[in-house]
Amino acid sequence: MTPYRVSVHIVPRKGLLDPQGKAVTDALHTLGFAAVGDVHVGRHLVIETGAADATAAERSVRDMCARLLANPVTEDFEIAAVVAA
Amino acid sequence: MTPYRVSVHIVPRKGLLDPQGKAVTDALHTLGFAAVGDVHVGRHLVIETGAADATAAERSVRDMCARLLANPVTEDFEIAAVVAA
Amino acid sequence: MTTAVPRPGDPVITPALVAEHGLTTDEYDRLVRMLDRTPTFTELGIISALWSEHCSYKHSRPVLRTLPTSAPWVLQGPGENAGVISIGDGLAVAFKIESHNHPSAVEPYQGAATGVGGILRDVFTMGARPIAMLNSLRFGSLETPRVRYLVAGVVKGIGDYGNCVGIPTVAGDVMFDAAYEGNPLVNAMCVGVLREDELIRAKAEGVGNPVIAVGARTGRDGIHGASFASEDLSEENEAKRPRVQVGDPFTEKLLLEASLELIRSGHIVAIQDMGAAGLTSSSAEMAERGDVGVTIDTLKVPVREAGMTPYEILLSESQERMLVVAKRGHDAQVKAILTKWDLTAEVIGEVIAEPVYRVTEGDRVVAEFPGTRLVTDCPQYHPEATESAAAVARRARDVHAIAPLAAEADPAWTLERLLQAPTIASKQWIHRQYDSTVRTNTVIGPGAADAAVLRIRGTKRALAVKTDCNGRYVFLDPRVGGRIAVAEAARNVACTGATPRAITNCLNFGNPKKPEVFFQFREAVYGMGDACRALETPVTGGNVSLYNENPQGAVYPTPTIGMVGVLEDAAHATRLTFSEPGDAIVLLGENTDELGGSEYLAWVHGVVAGAPPACDLGGEKRLIDALLAAIRGGHVRSAHDCSEGGIAVALAECCMADRDRPTGARVDLAPWRALPERAVLFGEAQGRVLLSTADAPAVLALARSHGVPARVIGEVLTAEHGLRIAGLGRELNVSVSRIAEAYHEALPRAMARAVAESVTRDPALAGGTA
Amino acid sequence: MKVGVISFPGSNCDEDALLAVVEHLDEDAVLLWHKDHDLQGADIVILPGGFSYGDYLRAGAIARFSPIMQEVVAHAKRGGPVVGICNGFQIACEAGLLPGALLRNASLQFRSMPVTLRVENTETIFTRAAEPGAHLIMPIAHGDGRYTADEDVLDRLEGDGRIVFRYVDALGAASAAANPNGSMRNIAGVANETGTVVGLMPHPERALEPLLGSTDGLVLFRSLLAGVHA
């Protein structure tokens, strides 16, 4: 078992109302960041887990996402990085 | 001005209590993911912004983080990616 | 002779280190005499915390001693985690208010949230189940983005914490004034109910009894928060940010249930929150109350991070922790209860016969103090108190000479403007973020009456609760302002039909070493005492928060009062709004020509001057008695006191505070036409209540028999008739929807600008508590 | 009849729900501990409001894995009645007992206030004593109440009459102004295919006494009895 640090992005499904993203966009415009277009706000999880190898670590985190970390009705997830810790 | 998509991670500062991370860790253990160590839950923002070049895009988003997006007292941020959109 | 020796790696004790710990040379010398040797670093840290103002009351105690604290119904006065009064039927109420001003200035969300958590623990450690939360807030001008950010963060912090634990937040008060710029006040109050025979005190006793740390693990957060609360807020302090603590309301909820189960189990003798100065103050205070020795091994304390030193463990202000003294041999049962609630409990020490306070790290003694009076053996100060010449001049100013603005020719303009003052405008933007109905006891929640009303299950009774304090009055005349704070809180509670019973208070003042600040402090406390004696509402506890300053000087002296009253019959609970067209409107009390210290002067003219309105405590008592007699006689449909904005604002609120059920009114103030018009309409004369009644003769007769001036001044109409006030100069005539809009939209409009900013940094954005 | 109210860690309306049954229906009710695997013979299960597991990660996401939830799901599969109130609704959605999900209020703020509900379907265990189209006033108190599902799921729910409650204004219109959280189609509560599992965001257990301002929740709790005693 090697320790891995797996980084996951969980993002609201496209097309759903995103009041958080909109609030951030508005606030940035108010602050004068005029060049800002859309902003999307999701979760970033870093999971420390032991696994035989990087593939196993990633597989295990995918499983966690499917079962708990992401809501299948409203969210998508992607594994952003798998690094040996 | 080129459109860029800048991805940011905002994470709870080390040493501060992270009740959410702990709750997720406990839940993953309950689900049988025994190899999981610590879990940290932060935010993942994707900001679309126009900038002269990638460096300028990154600089601008750093500024947004310092002034608005990250809580200077409780959070740290890092720029995860800058890609031309 | 004591035995503690420095740990390897401890910093050497130097004058600079002593100063950094906030101790004066005299205080340090006293410590050395007490130990008869140089203190260890750990000992210096302990004393720095225990002798901070926050823990020791070294500047305030002699003045506080003058307050009345007893009455037949007081079961527990000051000195415990919370005060307790009996409410009959074998039931009692525990309540307490506390400040979290400096943490909230630095990190509004967590600062306010952990303030709520701390006061909740103070109440449930008495064996009481919390049934209500209140909050008293003071901010700078809403015109500045920083203030809006603070407001949004503080309100969200209070809401998220209380909502999650499941205690309704039912009342409070909020004022905005540039005087609070940079140093907001965030005072949170909790009220709980217990059976008298379940009352437990935080008094360590029984040699050999184990001392147990319970709840969350100890981390490096908030180290030296108590001393932090006892310093000015400066830019340098902004840099001390790692001191912020993060609250976990979920763990608090578990701790609440576990603690109540523990107290009822009979396995423990004492329990106390690890609040300011954490393990140090809780253990020292419990030992002191029981006059016993105690020993603690820091290696046994469950920690969150590796490598924590005894110094850090002792001074950490990690939240959601308790210290328990269990009965000898019962530690396994204590652990079992905590385990059931998924919390930890570890025996970390014991009560000992030897009169010392000893801390070890395994076998090594790292701190040892002789005696059991570690907290009260601190030095006491009697600072100089003198009123500044500027204050005298400010009060003496003739405010009637201030020329009205041209627009004021129409009093409707002035009324509308006042209704938009954030201090007066509806606070619904705030309290709709608070769950006010959970636990199904809320008879009247926020915004609908002068105080909140909660029924007491299993009885006919109800409680009325409210916080109040007009710091501007205290600033202009501390003695009178102190009296008014109590009188207004009592009047508010009485307007709902409750007999005012007792108070808790949170004394928010500036640096006590400044003679003019200490004068304010002393006089305000004297004034509070005067009123508490006159109104028979003893002080059962409170909190002192000094060093509330910004670069311009001290904030307004703000002795926030948290009042608790009892309704014998919940069915008498009375709201502030008119409801039945045709009802007579009665004014109890007298209009006067007073204008000093008014919101009118501050908001319309930018002037804070003049003498605050006079406070006739005998008259206030008679007013309350008459009002309560009328309510209990079933004669009163609504009751509302006149406060900021005067009688015109009060009448407007009676018509439209409940926006869904507006009414109109026709009022004639001709009996006071000899007085200056704007003083009658917008002056803040004390001792006045507006009520609506279907039986005016009965109300007038009761008022007469109590010696209270009373007059029918008008009639409730339907909303289409608008609000009309005649009899003075030009008639005031406004549409109800127009004033409702002014009153209800002011705060949402101001805060709309801030929402985006605050949600952006919302820690809950990543999920987390809603 | 016996009602089981689940106490999750962080539930804070469990006692209110228990009292609703005991004091206002005069029926038996027990608190069921989340770590247990026993419904203690409860005929009806209530998933109460609160912040189970602090609502960390997502409201209801962690609670659904509590040991007792296996029994609750089995009970529901057998056709046993389950009512989810507020956090209980969120848990029921997370557990797949009801379709959709509850997201952060569109205002991004917690909302505590009375709302008016229209009863859209009187053929569920929680509405069968109500008049079709009845308007009920009761409090909401939530930060995550924005009901969300795919459009085709919503169409199907609509077609099957599984939208049980909607937020309406004083005139009875399901307007944006009447919607406190931005839920799709003003949905306040939904049912499963058989009408035996019902979830709603508002708190009927807080609207049972004149002293507390509304008695409109009574008809919902009485509905629980209607089938049993009929």
Ligand SMILES: Nc1ncnc2c1ncn2[C@@H]1O[C@H](COP(=O)(O)OP(=O)(O)O)[C@@H](O)[C@H]1O
């Ligand atoms: N921070 C707050 N939290 C909850 N309720 C509040 C808060 N501030 C004000 N309120 C409520 O708004 C109403 C008006 O308060 P206030 O203006 O202080 O009245 P008064 O002037 O009569 O004392 C009261 O019902 C009070 O409890």
Ligand SMILES: [Mg+2]
């Ligand atoms: Mg007031």
